[in-house]
Amino acid sequence: MDRHILFILLLAAFFLLTVVILATTGEARLDVCISVFTIEYLALVEILRPRRRFMTALGLDPVALGLVIIFGLIVTRKVVEILVR
């Protein structure tokens, strides 16, 4: 199977599994889901290395860059929350 099709299928399966598991465990924090999505996406990109049409100067594609930025913001917010507490 072509690795690009495999990448899309695996990503869809992982995302669906994540949503189902988090929903059944009663997880109600959106940032947890987005963090898991980010990790899954970056891991799959590293393993399957699909070709992408656009790449940023950092060597990341726009989706990865967006996810990393959101992930960074989530982590920063959590760190600030812990420090302020």
Added chain:
Amino acid sequence: MLYEFIVSGIIEGSPFSEEPKCKGLVMNRLTGVGVGLVGFGAVLAPFSYFVLVNIPLTTLGVAFAILGLVILILPEYLVAHEVVRGMMSGSVANIEAVLEEFGAAHKAVYLPPREGKVYAYIPLSGNPSYPELNHIVNAPKRIISNVDGHPGLFIYPPGSDVLVLSGVAKDESIEEGEQIDGNEKPSLDDFLPEVENGISYCLVDFAEIASKVQVNLEENKVFLGMKNVKIEVEAPRFTRVLGSVPTSLAACVIAKVSKMPVKIVEERREGKWMRAVLQVGSEDG
């Protein structure tokens, strides 16, 4: 059916119009799926979050949007790596025959793209010295050309087409009569990330002829390391003149990115690694 109706509306202005208003815009099936997923996710996520106050549905919306974006950033036409490797092997065999015929034995100089493709100058056996680089760039494009009394071959190395196919070589080329910085010291900081990304993309992701690439720059030399090289072509003269296939491809990327001439100085194998030293710009650089 509904989707085709909508898409034909986007492409042609109106599904009922007889004259397409935007003929150049072609939306393939995969792009349509991507747009659909992004649109669905963009509606579902905020609606679930603000109206339904349902986190699992919101995450499902986010997942749809990410999946749609991923589909949109995948290339429209995928060239299989077997095709790329086959194309390179065929090209190497042809160039090998030409080099044998002319008895070329001296190292080639990879030149920045002109007319969109990187090309190489190979001095012919009788005359091992290299003419001035600007004169080579502006020499008439023929298979055999005489540059300042230095006869040499001009060929397109296999990497030049791979660069075009991969999309790395989509920038401007050297114009007719333009001067290149053959004597200028390359600024390492300026183009190291671009060179590293370009070589890594071409060798590891696109052609899949190596599993890992390391690039280091020192003065006007590029130190290249390629792990698990998967292409072996029996072409001794090609290897002597233009370097091995992966190094030749890397030289094309460097010539394209730096817009400077590149020469392969040495190549050696160290276990799983293939190491090469490439000189960027002129020797006295």
